[in-house]
Amino acid sequence: MSTLSAKTIVLGLGNDLLTDDAIGLRVVREVAHRLASDSRVDVRETTEMGLALLDFIVGYERVILVDSIQTGRCPPGTIHELDATGLKQLTGRTPHFLGIGETLALGRQLGLAMPTEVRILAVEVADPFTLGTELTPALQRAVPDVVGLVLAAIRHPHAAQPASATGAA
Amino acid sequence: MQQAVKDTFNQGAARANAAYQMGRRRFTVDPITRLEGHGKIDIYLDEKGDVERAYMQVPELRGFEVFSLGRPAEDMPQITSRICGVCPTAHHMAATKCLDDLYQVEPTSAGRKIRELVYNTFMLEDHALHFFVLGGPDFVVGPEAPPAERNIVGVIGKVGLEAGKKVIGTRKRLRELITYFGGKVVHPVLGLPGGVSKALDPADLPKFQQLAKDGVEFAEWTLQVFKDIVLKNPDYVKMITSDAFTHKTCYMGTVDEQNRVNFYDGKLRVVDCTGKEIYKFHPRQYREFVAEHVEPWSYMKFTFLKPRGWNGFVEGPESSIYAVAPLARLNAADGMATPKAQAAYEEFYQILGGKPVHHTLATHWARVIEMIQAAETMEKLLNDPEITSPDVRRVPTAVPKEGIGVVEAPRGTLFHHYQTDERGCITMANMIVATANNASRIAMSVERAAKALIKGGKVTEGLLNKVEMAFRAYDPCLGCATHSLPGHLPLRVKIYDHHRQLVEELRQD
Numbered sequence: 001m002s003t004l005s006a007k008t009i010v011l012g013l014g015n016d017l018l019t020d021d022a023i024g025l026r027v028v029r030e031v032a033h034r035l036a037s038d039s040r041v042d043v044r045e046t047t048e049m050g051l052a053l054l055d056f057i058v059g060y061e062r063v064i065l066v067d068s069i070q071t072g073r074c075p076p077g078t079i080h081e082l083d084a085t086g087l088k089q090l091t092g093r094t095p096h097f098l099g100i101g102e103t104l105a106l107g108r109q110l111g112l113a114m115p116t117e118v119r120i121l122a123v124e125v126a127d128p129f130t131l132g133t134e135l136t137p138a139l140q141r142a143v144p145d146v147v148g149l150v151l152a153a154i155r156h157p158h159a160a161q162p163a164s165a166t167g168a169a
Numbered sequence: 170m171q172q173a174v175k176d177t178f179n180q181g182a183a184r185a186n187a188a189y190q191m192g193r194r195r196f197t198v199d200p201i202t203r204l205e206g207h208g209k210i211d212i213y214l215d216e217k218g219d220v221e222r223a224y225m226q227v228p229e230l231r232g233f234e235v236f237s238l239g240r241p242a243e244d245m246p247q248i249t250s251r252i253c254g255v256c257p258t259a260h261h262m263a264a265t266k267c268l269d270d271l272y273q274v275e276p277t278s279a280g281r282k283i284r285e286l287v288y289n290t291f292m293l294e295d296h297a298l299h300f301f302v303l304g305g306p307d308f309v310v311g312p313e314a315p316p317a318e319r320n321i322v323g324v325i326g327k328v329g330l331e332a333g334k335k336v337i338g339t340r341k342r343l344r345e346l347i348t349y350f351g352g353k354v355v356h357p358v359l360g361l362p363g364g365v366s367k368a369l370d371p372a373d374l375p376k377f378q379q380l381a382k383d384g385v386e387f388a389e390w391t392l393q394v395f396k397d398i399v400l401k402n403p404d405y406v407k408m409i410t411s412d413a414f415t416h417k418t419c420y421m422g423t424v425d426e427q428n429r430v431n432f433y434d435g436k437l438r439v440v441d442c443t444g445k446e447i448y449k450f451h452p453r454q455y456r457e458f459v460a461e462h463v464e465p466w467s468y469m470k471f472t473f474l475k476p477r478g479w480n481g482f483v484e485g486p487e488s489s490i491y492a493v494a495p496l497a498r499l500n501a502a503d504g505m506a507t508p509k510a511q512a513a514y515e516e517f518y519q520i521l522g523g524k525p526v527h528h529t530l531a532t533h534w535a536r537v538i539e540m541i542q543a544a545e546t547m548e549k550l551l552n553d554p555e556i557t558s559p560d561v562r563r564v565p566t567a568v569p570k571e572g573i574g575v576v577e578a579p580r581g582t583l584f585h586h587y588q589t590d591e592r593g594c595i596t597m598a599n600m601i602v603a604t605a606n607n608a609s610r611i612a613m614s615v616e617r618a619a620k621a622l623i624k625g626g627k628v629t630e631g632l633l634n635k636v637e638m639a640f641r642a643y644d645p646c647l648g649c650a651t652h653s654l655p656g657h658l659p660l661r662v663k664i665y666d667h668h669r670q671l672v673e674e675l676r677q678d
Contacts, residue, residue, distance in 0.1 A: 017236070017251050047251060047356070051302060053340065106321050112335055131236035131252070 008062040008154060009115075010035075011053070012045045019132040020076070020125035020139050023146070024066040027123070030147045031154075041154055053103050054112070063115040064153050065100065066146070069122035076126035077142030079149060081119065119153050121146065182410050205552035210636065210662045212619050218626025221667070223619035223638065224464075224612055237598035238438040242271055242569060242589050245370035249585065249600070258291035258347065258357060262433070264584040264601075265360025271572025271587060272362040272565035279558035280364025285433045286550045287359060288576070292432050293384055293543040294343040295579040296495075296536050299644055300391060301336050304533050306446045308399045309640055313410065328394055339387045342380050349373070363504070364562030371557045378551045385509070392513055392537050399534075400520070409530040410521070413621055414639060416613050417442040417484040417527050419474060419491040421606070422498035423577045424449075429506040430498050430542060434575040438501045439474065439491060442484065444525040448476065459601065462609075471609045473599060482613050490613070493581025493606040494643060495535035497529035500525035505538065507545035513538045518529055527616055536579075567591045578603045580644050607643050614639035628664065628673065636660070636662070 012028030015021040025045045035153035044056060057063050069080055107114040123146055126136045215221040250261035262284060267413040269276060302321045310323040325333035350367050351357030359365050399405045419442060423435040450458050460475040473479050477489035505511040517534060518524050550556055572586045581603030588597040619635045622629040664673040
């Protein structure tokens with residue numbers, strides 16, 4: 001497929017000092033090792049969020065985000081694929097934070113070169129609030145699976161990705 | 170609500186209360202509440218069904234002290250700036266100043282100026298982000314606008330696409346300056362005891378001078394946007410000055426030798442609800458003036474003015490509650506340190522009826538005035554010939570023992586306090602963050618909104634929105650809470666009757 005040649009960024013989000021919140025960073029670090037020779041894919045880690053993410057994703061055609069999530073409704077290590085259209089909804093109720101959906105919508109509104117495909121993989125975590133540099137055991141075990149999923153996502157672009165051409169705003 | 174859910178919750182609450190009664194001073198959150206997400210408000214009703222008390226809680230960042238123990242103190246500017254992706258530069262700078270104090274070393278003059286330059290750049294960038302992206306939607310788009318429009322895209326719709334590009338573009342350039350010195354915005358590696366790690370190359374000076382000049386224009390333009398959209402709308406002004414968003418408390422902020430606002434350094438000054446100075450102290454004395462109060466129902470610690478003692482959540486002349494952040498800084502000072510900001514400051518008090526201003530929502534306006542000071546300070550520093558001096562660090566020689574470092578974070582006064590052994594390894598680490606300093610007043614704001622909207626056990630529609638407007642002005646720092654997806658702050662309100670039984674639950678997520 002033509003999209004295989006598209007410029008892709010794999011972006012790991014998280015905080016490496018907050019125990020399980022580091023999962024996105026750990027996973028993309030492993031992905032970076034596996035894809036070291038692939039010039040079509042850039043892999044980055046960041047502890048930033050909100051608007052700062054624009055600086056990372058502008059200019060890429062595809063974005064794969066790996067982050068943590070805490071729904072409390074499934075065991076740690078469960079992998080959620082979030083629908084970018086769901087996150088695209090703009091809310092005015094965030095006191096501090098511009099979500100990924102808002103960030104994408106903003107970039108499109110400003111006419112920046114925004115990705116046409118956005119996939120969001122979020123790993124259920126047990127403890128993202130305690131300072132620590134080790135993942136909890138369940139999460140450590142989940143790392144290879146998540147890495148595999150991310151690699152698969154890179155190799156097989158989403159069919160009919162709703163977030164793509166339509167634009168949000 | 171289903172009876173089973175209610176029962177489970179009440180059993181959990183009873184267990185938690187019992188545990189507290191056993192004498193734990195530090196309240197550990199019961200796992201039930203932990204799972205319940207981020208912004209949590211508990212409202213307690215009296216026998217008539219009116220609000221007796223309402224509280225807001227946010228997740229606690231755990232283990233900071235334990236994590237720090239035994240680590241070299243020099244790691245603290247990196248560790249603390251990495252705890253939270255929201256105000257990394259503030260933590261980095263407070264920790265760096267703490268190291269100066271720990272090693273009893275004054276930074277060189279050029280080193281200090283570079284710190285101030287980076288810090289003011291950060292203040293401008295962070296305040297701009299808040300004004301346009303986070304707080305702005307309430308005003309620029311309007312509090313009555315549908316939620317789907319109350320966001321940054323709505324703001325751009327109102328101020329124009331070009332203006333939107335200006336906001337994003339300026340912010341990016343400001344961050345480039347921070348990155349130039351610190352390597353990264355979130356993991357800055359700039360501050361060292363006695364100075365900084367990088368000097369400003371004279372070849373790079375012109376572009377930053379241009380940035381500062383543009384920054385001043387940008388800040389003045391932002392003030393104009395505020396005036397055009399907010400001040401020219403009588404409904405907004407009425408809301409800002411309404412009782413629902415007014416609290417007569419004390420205020421704290423850092424001031425320079427002329428009692429003008431300073432973000433980076435100075436003495437801490439506290440004024441009472443009439444605007445009279447009641448305390449002024451060196452950061453090293455903070456424990457004589459700031460104490461933390463613990464309530465049985467919350468793991469949050471509520472700071473108060475120690476000499477006055479804890480007088481409860483009361484306002485007026487007896488209040489020992491103080492606020493921090495932009496409005497508090499303006500109230501606690503006699504003026505701004507730069508001319509354009511000073512003019513804006515005078516206009517602010519003239520329009521709002523003199524000092525101090527107690528209207529929480531005026532914090533948004535105060536924030537814009539601080540943007541002007543930050544930009545003007547950048548300009549001043551970049552036109553100072555010493556800014557390109559290579560003499561940016563003095564190497565410390567003293568044996569470390571104890572250090573205290575304080576800065577004004579965008580969200581208010583931030584305290585760092587470490588003790589070490591003679592090798593400089595941490596034996597005690599404590600932080601009081603801006604949101605903790607504001608916790609009591611935030612709690613009062615939440616309660617005010619709850620009291621206005623719940624009568625006789627009946628909950629008026631719009632409770633959540635009104636409560637949110639109240640706490641958004643403080644820009645409470647929930648960095649550790651807001652990182653994980655879905656990326657917004659779920660707000661949950663629980664209402665209990667006078668038997669402390671859960672009767673209603675509202676959520677917005």
